[in-house]
Amino acid sequence: MRRHSGGARLWGLLTVADRVLIAALVLVSAASFAAVNRLRSTGQTVVVEADNREIYRGPLREPRRLVVHGPVGATVVEISQGAAWVSSSDCHLHICVRTGKITQAGWVIVCVPNRVVVRIEGHRHNRFDVIVG
Amino acid sequence: MSSSAKAQRPTTGSRRIVYCALLVAAGLVLFLFESLIPRPLPWMKPGLANAAGLVALYLFGAREAAAVTLLRVVVGALILGTLFNPSFFLSLGGGVTAVIAMTVVRHFGQEFFSIVGVSVCGAAGHNLAQLSLAYALIVRRAELFFLLPAMILTALFTGVVVGLLAHLMLTSGLRAWRGKP
Numbered sequence: 482m483r484r485h486s487g488g489a490r491l492w493g494l495l496t497v498a499d500r501v502l503i504a505a506l507v508l509v510s511a512a513s514f515a516a517v518n519r520l521r522s523t524g525q526t527v528v529v530e531a532d533n534r535e536i537y538r539g540p541l542r543e544p545r546r547l548v549v550h551g552p553v554g555a556t557v558v559e560i561s562q563g564a565a566w567v568s569s570s571d572c573h574l575h576i577c578v579r580t581g582k583i584t585q586a587g588w589v590i591v592c593v594p595n596r597v598v599v600r601i602e603g604h605r606h607n608r609f610d611v612i613v614g
Numbered sequence: 615m616s617s618s619a620k621a622q623r624p625t626t627g628s629r630r631i632v633y634c635a636l637l638v639a640a641g642l643v644l645f646l647f648e649s650l651i652p653r654p655l656p657w658m659k660p661g662l663a664n665a666a667g668l669v670a671l672y673l674f675g676a677r678e679a680a681a682v683t684l685l686r687v688v689v690g691a692l693i694l695g696t697l698f699n700p701s702f703f704l705s706l707g708g709g710v711t712a713v714i715a716m717t718v719v720r721h722f723g724q725e726f727f728s729i730v731g732v733s734v735c736g737a738a739g740h741n742l743a744q745l746s747l748a749y750a751l752i753v754r755r756a757e758l759f760f761l762l763p764a765m766i767l768t769a770l771f772t773g774v775v776v777g778l779l780a781h782l783m784l785t786s787g788l789r790a791w792r793g794k795p
Contacts, residue, residue, distance in 0.1 A: 496728045503734065503774070520760070
């Protein structure tokens, strides 16, 4: 073995299998970080409001399909696998549909024309970007 | 094979006992040192002390590695006053699992893994065993496994550090000990 500086000598000590093992463990750790983040959402609650009244409250992991009737028609809220989303709505711009899936406490979907709000409550409430009156 | 294996092996009886005793002492120092490091769960340890078992494994074999680890766990618990506590069983389970993992990986993966790879496998076994034992004996909440990603990263870090440490102990350390430059 060549007499390099300590660091280079120690780096040369690692075989290909060592490096593959280390990279694999980094990947497994990153993947399980992501999985844990998903799992954490299972303790959370979905709240659906229509015209400022709460019409549904239930766990985020329980699959459910709600049809909410409002001033402009029906808004369909779906809850499944730790996420909530609006799958279709009779409103104009479909901003609520295009908001997509929400998974974390503090995230909100709002359909202004149909006066529907879907939000997630849970242990973490620091997920608001901004609150507008 | 890495250069660690080329180091001359002290194999005769009394010499072996002296080396094992020294390794138990070195393991104890690391064990007591790591018990001072703050941790998310106070019963868990990162497993730096496995360096002693790893050196014993490379110098002598699985039996000596197991002996060094068991002695270190028992005497360490006597010093800390935690004998037969939950934390004692966590240390015991972690140490035994690490020795088994390192022995198996070294036996079957000798051409592939250097001492660092063997050490990383031992550290992973150590941390997984501790997490499982903490679940079985103490916490009993599935949320404990939210720590798993952090435990894997810790295992990676301590595994690499312990592997390099053991490598240095087996090369420069042994040469210095024998008084050969």
